[in-house]
Amino acid sequence: MESPIKGFIFDAGGVIIRYNNLDFYRRLSIRCNKSFDLVRSVIESKPLIDFEKGIISYREFKKIISDRLGIKAKDLRWVEDFSENSSLDLGTIDIIKRLKEKHYKIAVLSNIDRSRYKALSKVIRDYRYLFNCIIPSFKIHHRKPEKEAFDYALNRMKLSYNNIIFIDDLKENVNGASKLGIRSILFKDYKSLIKELNKI
Numbered sequence: 001m002e003s004p005i006k007g008f009i010f011d012a013g014g015v016i017i018r019y020n021n022l023d024f025y026r027r028l029s030i031r032c033n034k035s036f037d038l039v040r041s042v043i044e045s046k047p048l049i050d051f052e053k054g055i056i057s058y059r060e061f062k063k064i065i066s067d068r069l070g071i072k073a074k075d076l077r078w079v080e081d082f083s084e085n086s087s088l089d090l091g092t093i094d095i096i097k098r099l100k101e102k103h104y105k106i107a108v109l110s111n112i113d114r115s116r117y118k119a120l121s122k123v124i125r126d127y128r129y130l131f132n133c134i135i136p137s138f139k140i141h142h143r144k145p146e147k148e149a150f151d152y153a154l155n156r157m158k159l160s161y162n163n164i165i166f167i168d169d170l171k172e173n174v175n176g177a178s179k180l181g182i183r184s185i186l187f188k189d190y191k192s193l194i195k196e197l198n199k200i
Helices: 021-032 036-043 046-052 058-069 078-085 090-101 114-123 125-130 147-157 171-179 190-198
Strands: 007-010 105-110 133-136 164-168 183-186
Touching: 007 090, 007 147, 021 036, 021 078, 036 058, 046 058, 058 078, 078 114, 090 105, 090 125, 090 190, 105 147, 114 125, 114 133, 133 147, 147 164, 164 171, 171 183, 183 190
Parallel strands: 007 105, 007 164, 105 133, 164 183
Antiparallel strands: none
């Protein structure tokens, strides 16, 4: 018999926030006249992991990436693009409201750097009351799907692996959580999420 669900952990970008890094890569590739594949491979590398873990600074990250792409640091527009193109997924927010009304604990666990986190905080500011905790990777020095990231979130929520459901739009994060024994849902859109939650 499965343990009762007492809380939910949501990803931010791509779940609560509408923002797609692939679209950012496309805009950057056009702006800087570089191939999409080059832009993606350069950004999705160790410097980004270190940046999202709070190991290196924004200035260091910008310099490394811009040097590798052969562009000016200001042309990266890492934070500016996020601020200009991110918005709340109100369908997901409505689901979270309903879960909150049923007294579930709600957390956000996001792989995000300090600079974009400031922009994220502005987007969700009016709905901050819905979340028991918001955990950015740069503060805890661990990223999903690392076990330490989930352990930290569960400790903050005062729940165990078998008491929560994890929702993320990336397969690697969902698979990682599932291997730890966490019931997980791959997010596609809020309508499909409703259907998945109704099965539980």
